[in-house]
Amino acid sequence: MSVLRFLCVLVAAAAxxxxxxxxxxxxxxxxxxxxRIHTLFSVECQNYFDWQTVGLMHSFRKAxxxxxxxxxLSCTEQERKNYKGMDLAPTFEVPSxxxxxxxxxxxxxxxxxxxxxxxxxxxxxxxxVDWVVILDADMIVRxxxxxxxxxxxxxxxxxAYYGYLIGCDNILAKLHTKHPELCDKVGGLLAFHIDDxxxxxxxxxxKTEEVRADKAHWSTNITGDIFGTGWxxxxxxxxxxxxxxxxxxxxxxxxxIYPGYVPRExxxxxxxxxxxxxxxxxxxxxxxxxxxxxxxxxxxxxxxxPPYPREVKEMESEPNKRRALFLSLECxxxxxxxxxLNHEKHSCPKPKWSKYLSFLKxxxxxxxxxPKQLTPKSLEMMEDVHEQKQDxxxxxxxxxxxxxxxxxxxxxYFDWQTLGLVHSFNQSGQPGGxxxxLSCTDEDLKQYKGRDLAPxxxxxxxxxxxxxxxxxxxxxxxxxxxxxxxxxxxxxxxIVILDADMIMRGPITPWEFxxxxxxxxxxxxxYLIGCDNELAKIHTSHPQLCDKVGGVIIMHISDLRKFALxxxxKTEEVRADxxxxxxKFTGDIYEGGWxxxxxxxxxAAAELNLRHVVxxxxxIYPGYVPxxxxxxxxxxxxLEFRxxxxxxDKAKWRRMDxxxxxxxxxxxxxxxxxxxxxxxxxxxxxxxxxxxxxxxNEALRGYYRKKCPDQNSLPxxxxxxxxxxxxTTPTQKAPDLPALRTPDHETAGEITTAxxxxxxxxxxxxxxxxxVKNETEExxxxxxxxxxxxxMRVWIMGFWAFSIVGFVVVxxxxxxxxxxxxxxxxxxxxxxxxxxxxxxxxxxxxx
Numbered sequence: 001m002s003v004l005r006f007l008c009v010l011v012a013a014a015a016x017x018x019x020x021x022x023x024x025x026x027x028x029x030x031x032x033x034x035x036r037i038h039t040l041f042s043v044e045c046q047n048y049f050d051w052q053t054v055g056l057m058h059s060f061r062k063a064x065x066x067x068x069x070x071x072x073l074s075c076t077e078q079e080r081k082n083y084k085g086m087d088l089a090p091t092f093e094v095p096s097x098x099x100x101x102x103x104x105x106x107x108x109x110x111x112x113x114x115x116x117x118x119x120x121x122x123x124x125x126x127x128x129v130d131w132v133v134i135l136d137a138d139m140i141v142r143x144x145x146x147x148x149x150x151x152x153x154x155x156x157x158x159x160a161y162y163g164y165l166i167g168c169d170n171i172l173a174k175l176h177t178k179h180p181e182l183c184d185k186v187g188g189l190l191a192f193h194i195d196d197x198x199x200x201x202x203x204x205x206x207k208t209e210e211v212r213a214d215k216a217h218w219s220t221n222i223t224g225d226i227f228g229t230g231w232x233x234x235x236x237x238x239x240x241x242x243x244x245x246x247x248x249x250x251x252x253x254x255x256x257i258y259p260g261y262v263p264r265e266x267x268x269x270x271x272x273x274x275x276x277x278x279x280x281x282x283x284x285x286x287x288x289x290x291x292x293x294x295x296x297x298x299x300x301x302x303x304x305x306p307p308y309p310r311e312v313k314e315m316e317s318e319p320n321k322r323r324a325l326f327l328s329l330e331c332x333x334x335x336x337x338x339x340x341l342n343h344e345k346h347s348c349p350k351p352k353w354s355k356y357l358s359f360l361k362x363x364x365x366x367x368x369x370x371p372k373q374l375t376p377k378s379l380e381m382m383e384d385v386h387e388q389k390q391d392x393x394x395x396x397x398x399x400x401x402x403x404x405x406x407x408x409x410x411x412x413y414f415d416w417q418t419l420g421l422v423h424s425f426n427q428s429g430q431p432g433g434x435x436x437x438l439s440c441t442d443e444d445l446k447q448y449k450g451r452d453l454a455p456x457x458x459x460x461x462x463x464x465x466x467x468x469x470x471x472x473x474x475x476x477x478x479x480x481x482x483x484x485x486x487x488x489x490x491x492x493x494x495i496v497i498l499d500a501d502m503i504m505r506g507p508i509t510p511w512e513f514x515x516x517x518x519x520x521x522x523x524x525x526x527y528l529i530g531c532d533n534e535l536a537k538i539h540t541s542h543p544q545l546c547d548k549v550g551g552v553i554i555m556h557i558s559d560l561r562k563f564a565l566x567x568x569x570k571t572e573e574v575r576a577d578x579x580x581x582x583x584k585f586t587g588d589i590y591e592g593g594w595x596x597x598x599x600x601x602x603x604a605a606a607e608l609n610l611r612h613v614v615x616x617x618x619x620i621y622p623g624y625v626p627x628x629x630x631x632x633x634x635x636x637x638x639l640e641f642r643x644x645x646x647x648x649d650k651a652k653w654r655r656m657d658x659x660x661x662x663x664x665x666x667x668x669x670x671x672x673x674x675x676x677x678x679x680x681x682x683x684x685x686x687x688x689x690x691x692x693x694x695x696x697n698e699a700l701r702g703y704y705r706k707k708c709p710d711q712n713s714l715p716x717x718x719x720x721x722x723x724x725x726x727x728t729t730p731t732q733k734a735p736d737l738p739a740l741r742t743p744d745h746e747t748a749g750e751i752t753t754a755x756x757x758x759x760x761x762x763x764x765x766x767x768x769x770x771x772v773k774n775e776t777e778e779x780x781x782x783x784x785x786x787x788x789x790x791x792m793r794v795w796i797m798g799f800w801a802f803s804i805v806g807f808v809v810v811x812x813x814x815x816x817x818x819x820x821x822x823x824x825x826x827x828x829x830x831x832x833x834x835x836x837x838x839x840x841x842x843x844x845x846x847x
Contacts, residue, residue, distance in 0.1 A: 035130040035148060037067035040119065042112040043137050044098070045075035045083040050296045051339065052137040052287070053088045058338030063141040063270075064371045070125065072115035074098065074108075084297060088342075092125075094118040100209075107212055109234040113205040120201055132197050134190040136273065138287055139256075140331050143270040143372035147191035150374075151250050151381065154193040157242075159186035160271075161253040161382065164433055166224040166455070167236055172217050173243070176210055176236070182243035187235050189256045189271055200245050207244065208237025220455045224433065226422055227706045228452040251382045255374075259285075259328040261429035262321055262507065264399075266377040269327070276427050277698065278328045280306050281315055282672045282687060285332055286698075288705065295339060299348030302336040305356040309368070317629050330369055336360060337369075399511060400493035402432035405484060407477040408500045409461070410440035410448040412657040416700065417500040417650070419659060422454045423699035428504035428633075432492055437480035439463070439473075449660060453703075459483045470575065474597040478571050482564040495560050497553040501650055502619075503635040503695045510554050513615050517556040520605070522549035522612045523619040529587040530599050535580050536606070539573055539599070545606040550598050552618050552634055559610060566607055571600025622648075622689040625681045635692040643670050643686045648693055658700065662708035665700055669693040 041056060043049035053071060060069055071089040074096040094115040098108040116134065120126050131147040152158040165185040167173055173180035192200070211217075212233035220228045223236070242249065257269040260278030277286040283306045295301050306329050307315070316322040337360050340351075351357060359365055406421060408414035418436060425434050436454040439461045459480040463473040481497065494510045515521040528548040530536055536543035555563070574580075575596040582591050586599070605612065620632040623641030640649035646669050658664060669690040677683050 036128060037131045037133065037147070038125060038129045039065060039067060039069040039133045039135060039145075040072060040116065041069070041135045041137050041139075042072040042074065042115045044096070044108060044111065045073065045079040045085075046291075047294045047296065048291045049137050050085045050088060051290065051293060051335070053085070054296055054338045054342050055335035056135065056137055056139055056141070057089050058341065059139075059141040059334050062334070062369060062371065063143050063145075065141055065144050066146070067129075068125065070119070070123070072111075072119055074111040074115055088296070092119055092123055103213070105212065107230075107233070109231065110205070110208055110212070112234055113201065113208050113237060116197070117201045117205050120198055126194070129194050132192045132194055134192070135271070136188065136275075138274050140272040140274070140334050141270070142272065142330075143268075143374065145189070145191065145255075145270060147193075149379075150191055150252065150255065151379065152191045152193065153250075154195060155247065156250050157193070157196060157247060158189075158191040158252060158255075159184070159249045160188035160256040161185065161251050162187040162235065163431070164224045165232075165235060165239060166433060167217075167222060168239055170222060172211075172214075172222050172236065173240065175214065175217065176207060177240040177243040179243045179246070182246065182248060183239050184242060184249045184251060185239065186242075186249050186251055187238060188273055189252075196247060200241060200247060203241035203244050204238050205241075206237075207241040208234045211236045211240065220452055221457070224455060226426075226452070226454055229706065252378075252380070253382055254378045254380060257327065258429065259331045260324065260427065262324040263327070264377065265320055266375060268372050268375045268378050270372055270374060270378070272327065272331050274331055278331070278427070279691075280312065280325050280328050282691070283307055285328075288702070296342060299343050299346075300351040302339050302356075303332060305336070306332050308359065309364075316631065318631070321631060326368070333360060333365065334369060337365075399431070399509075401491055402430070402494050402496060402509065403490055403492035404430060404432065404434040404496040404498060404508075405437055405481065406434075406498045406500050406502075407437045407439065407480045409463070409473060409476060410438065410444040410450075412450075412659060413654045414500050415450040415453055415660075416653070416656075416658040416696070418450070418453045419699045419703050420696045421498065421500055421502055421504070423702055424502075424504040424695055429507045430496075430504060431507060431509065435484070435488075437476075437484055439476035439480050453659070457484050457488060465572075468576070472575055472593075472596070474594060475568070475571055475575070477597055478564065478567040478600060481560070482568050485561055485564050490557070493557055495553075495555055495557055497555070498634070499551065499636065499638075501636065501638055502552075503637065503692055504633065505635065505691075506631065506633045508552060508554065508618060508633050510556075513554060513618065514613050515554040515556065517558060518610065520556070520559060520610055520612050521552075521554040521615060521618075522547070523551040524548060524614050524616060525550040525598065527587045528595075528598060528602060530580075530585055531602055533585060535574075535585045535599065536603065538577070538580065539570060540603040540606040542606045542609065545609060545611060546602050547605060547612045547614065548602065549605075549612050549614055550601060551636055553601075555610075559608075563604060563608055563610065566604040567601055569600075570604040570607070571597045574599045574603065620688065622692040623685065625685045626688060632688075635688070635695075637692055641689050641692075643675075643689050646670055648689075659703065663704050665697040666693065668697065 039060065041053075043053060057069070069090060071091045073091050073093050075083060075093065076096045076098070079096070080093075094111070095118065097110050097114045099106055100110070131152070133145050133147065135141075147158060150158045162185050165187075168180070168183035168185050173183045177183060212230055215230065217223070218225070218228050218230040220226055223230075223232060225232045254264060254267045255269060256271040256273055257263055258276050258278070259272055259274050260276065263269055274285070274287060277284055283304070285303065285306075290303075295303070309326065309329065312322060312325045312329065316325055340357070340360060343351075404425065406418075408418055422434060422436075434455060436456045437459050438456050439459045440448060441461045441463075444461070445458070457480075459476070460483070462475050462479045464471055465475070494515060496508050498504075510516075510521065513521045525548050528550070531543070531546035531548050536546045540546060575593055578593065580586065581588065581593045583589055586593075586595060588595050616627070617630045617632065619634045619636050620626055621639050621641070622635055622637050623639060626632065637648070637650055640647060640651075642648075646667065648666065648669075653666070658666075670686075672687055672690055675683055675686050
């Protein structure tokens with residue numbers, strides 16, 4: 001009997017062990033975590049955040065993320081009364097701090113740290129958790145985010161890299177934390193141990209308030225915020241708060257990606273952050289265009305469908321770039337799938353069949369959006385990569401730091417170009433920061449209004465040469481680079497040099513184009529015929545090394561330090577050699593020495609034996625036919641370009657202050673759907689031209705949203721309407737912009753570089769013949785201001801009128817006197833003329 005009882009107990013124990021093992025296996029399959037994990041994200045009571053919530057929640061479920069998720073919902077009492085979206089996500093309501101209760105400052109971004117602090121204090125769920133993942137609403141989860149698998153530890157949270165937070169390296173960090181050396185440039189994805197978060201969160205809120213109040217240090221050159229409005233105070237509050245409590249992050253630049261960016265080889269991102277505009281061919285998506293969009297509550301309505309995967313395969317042949325396009329498709333399709341399911345949940349009528357709806361419900365789409373697993377490269381921390389390379393003794397890191405610079409002057413003409421370049425830079429995925437080298441006279445700088453357009457390094461103007469008095473603004477480019485290299489401390493290994501009249505379409509990296517120390521990369525400028533004739537023999541001791549290059553330059557920092565001064569000197573030298581300005585030496589049809597700076601570059605590089613890697617795949621001029629299969633990185637709109645009857649010539653906008661005039665835009669290019677598709681070359685050429693023009697208008701529209709009041713409604717009291725485009729913040733949808741009228745004519749000074757180098761058709765040359773005899777505006781001293789010119793014109797017209805009237809009066813008096821003399825001669829003529837003329841004269845006088 002006892003034996004039987006023992007056997008029963010043994011069988012029961014075995015059954016319990018088997019059941020436990022089965023449960024553990026099921027938990028593993030189901031994605032149950034060994035630790036308690038909770039995900040948070042912060043929003044406000046607005047349509048803008050509702051559709052983002054739908055997208056994030058849907059992706060959260062698809063990805064199999066373990067643990068609960070909570071939406072921290074910040075609403076005012078009035079907003080809460082009218083709010084319809086309480087069922088969109090598990091929600092914890094927190095008091096709104098958009099309008100600060102003490103200062104009255106309108107700053108909705110502060111709701112993020114304030115919401116986390118409130119949740120920690122008042123939520124029962126916060127008492128039953130080990131790890132917390134903090135996301136933004138404008139994100140799509142692609143796979144489980146498990147802090148312990150990412151490498152997070154107590155005291156060492158994991159975060160994504162935010163390289164643009166330059167305030168960690170300058171006076172901002174010294175002012176706002178006792179430990180500036182601990183300031184990490186991080187954000188986006190945050191994975192915290194709950195104990196660390198409890199200590200840190202109040203400091204995050206406090207430092208956000210502190211940085212927000214420090215208006216004296218909101219400027220772009222201190223914060224990196226191109227709008228200089230203090231909008232990223234919350235991000236700095238995070239970094240400074242972490243430094244203050246001694247938290248050092250494990251920084252990962254692989255886990256999160258912006259749609260449109262090209263992922264590194266071997267990396268599988270598990271999070272997408274769609275804070276920037278992204279494109280697939282001619283299709284694009286910008287979250288800012290949907291601020292007031294009630295799409296969550298409009299049955300059957302989705303965001304515009306993107307291209308299909310099959311079309312993308314034909315669009316891009318390079319595997320990694322094609323993968324980037326697929327990520328963009330996955331992002332918008334996941335949001336649309338979430339909207340579709342949300343409409344079904346709320347008993348919307350079944351939508352009509354369409355090819356796109358069929359695709360979203362297809363097995364193909366389900367397979368494309370299965371949960372993604374981390375790869376070994378995805379888990380590499382930035383510090384680990386550095387240590388690895390040091391261990392194996394390799395001289396350079398796989399992805400060296402990059403910085404981009406471009407040169408401009410204090411004029412409205414360069415201001416709108418600056419907006420276009422900086423806007424495209426922010427969307428391109430270009431690593432590192434960007435700096436505008438702004439050349440101004442002291443007098444110009446006093447009146448200049450565009451200081452907030454870009455991170456800026458100010459440079460003394462050399463437009464008027466201080467020694468020779470020569471007027472040559474193009475010399476500011478090498479002079480500015482030299483000034484920057486001598487006055488700015490940079491940790492970048494490679495410098496990318498661009499022109500202001502460029503639009504970036506993708507990252508320009510030294511590793512893609514094989515730049516190396518002693519081997520800069522550039523683009524072909526075949527018209528520099530001086531490299532092949534006596535011009536090179538005169539100005540360099542190595543004429544055989546002269547490369548015909550320019551436009552885009554990628555150069556190692558050590559090469560640039562040696563090269564910059566030589567570039568300036570060679571530019572001065574070629575500029576002074578007026579005997580060799582003629583076209584037969586330089587290729588400049590106007591023979592004005594304008595391209596001296598370009599030759600200065602090529603001759604200086606030859607002097608230092610810098611041989612270029614010349615790439616035809618970086619730059620294209622809009623209006624040129626693209627090579628098949630090439631994904632160009634940069635538009636250079638230095639030439640006039642056309643699509644049908646529409647055209648754009650940057651020179652025609654030289655005198656227009658486009659930036660300072662709210663809600664204007666350049667004339668819209670044709671709709672791509674109207675293009676003739678019978679000729680593939682012409683079609684691709686026109687599509688690129690349209691893309692360039694749209695990018696400029698998009699840059700203006702983004703800037704106006706931050707600087708200009710909405711035309712349809714008045715802003716609420718104490719509320720700023722300026723909101724950076726890449727941040728999750730509510731603004732009103734911008735109204736349609738009135739197009740700027742193209743000026744009726746252009747002056748001699750508005751001749752583009754293309755005309756100077758002979759890339760002009762006969763019609764254009766004929767049109768400019770009468771202007772050739774006058775020097776271009778660039779080669780002439782600055783003209784008077786419009787007001788001075790108007791006053792002078794009025795004065796001259798008045799002088800002419802006075803002269804004409806005076807002339808008529810004088811003629812009238814003379815004619816009247818003449819008639820009077822004739823009349824008097826007939827009446828008083830003497831009968832006998834005296835032989836003594838003096839008597840006649842006296843008698844005439846007395847008469």
